[in-house]
Amino acid sequence: MPELPDIVYIRNRLEEKVVGREITGVTVEEPVVLRVTVPQSFEVILKGKKILQVYRRGPFVGFRLSEGMEIIVHPMLTGKFKWINSNRKKRGRFCFIIDLADNSHLFYLDEKRMGKVYLVLEGDYSSIPRFREQGVDILSPEFTWERFQSLISGRRNQVRVFLMDQTALSAIGNAYADEILFHSQIHPKTLCSQLIEEQRKQLYRSIKEVIQWGIEEVEEAGEPMEVKVRGHMRVRNRKGEPCPRCSTPIRSAGVLGHDSFFCPECQPTTRKVFIDWRKAVKTVK
Ligand SMILES: [Zn+2]
Known part of the structure; x- marks a missing residue:
């Protein structure tokens, strides 16, 4: 699994690359990794939303979106993010691609499809196993x-x-x-x-x-x-x-x-x- 230093790095890179961008399209190839807890499909909900913030919680990476939605990714052992700044989408196996308004693309890859990606209403983490049960964040002032x-x-x-x-x-x-x-x-x-x-x-x-x-x-x-x-x-x-x-x-x-x-x-x-x-x-x- 990605450990705390890996998650910090991934979050920082995602913040640079995707925060403030609008989602112009979504391609899903492996719906098995998705857990959508709201009506409508992943693709339909995400299109037109803006990514407002990227945060970390234990091994989870969360994306706060406009209109009160969140994507929360638990990459487990094999889930990975890949960002490509180009119009040319490289194919190859992926779970989904999020196209952004600046013509860059955020890929989520997971060869073994072990990770899970949740789409929830902001703050509703009840459907996400282990999200609320995370222990103390070592980088926070609470770790005394x-x-x-x-x-x-x-x-x-x-x-x-x-x-x-x-x-x-x-x-x-x-x-x-x-x-x-x-x-x-x-x-x-x-x-x-x-x-x-x-x-x-x-x-x-x-x-x-x-x-x-x-x-x-x-x-x-x-x-x-x-x-x-x-x-x-x-x-x-x-x-x-x-x-x-x-x-x-x-x-x-x-x-x-x-x-x-x-x-x-x-x-x-x-x-x-x-x-x-x-x-x-x-x-x-
Ligand atoms: Zn020694």
């Missing part, structure tokens, strides 16, 4: 240390599972969960209840820092919206490669059905990092 503490305390599951719980923290997926745990030097299978105060504080700081780093890296890569940028990852999908901190080969392990990547030296399984006798002996020498 107190809020984080209340979310993590009392949890009995593994810390990586907690990071990816969308009802707690919004839009952290496999890639950034691994990077956050590497940054905070916590083993992915550590139970939330095993984390001491110092580790919880570090984890909170790492979430903010790593997400911010991700946003900057994705922005700097400057790829088109449909490209998933992962080249900056330090441990994710780097099994066998040297850890950028200590050069130990990166390992992978399954955590509740998801592959997780970590450094066995920087992210030890137990709290030995705090009573590391080998290092203590070295210091004495």
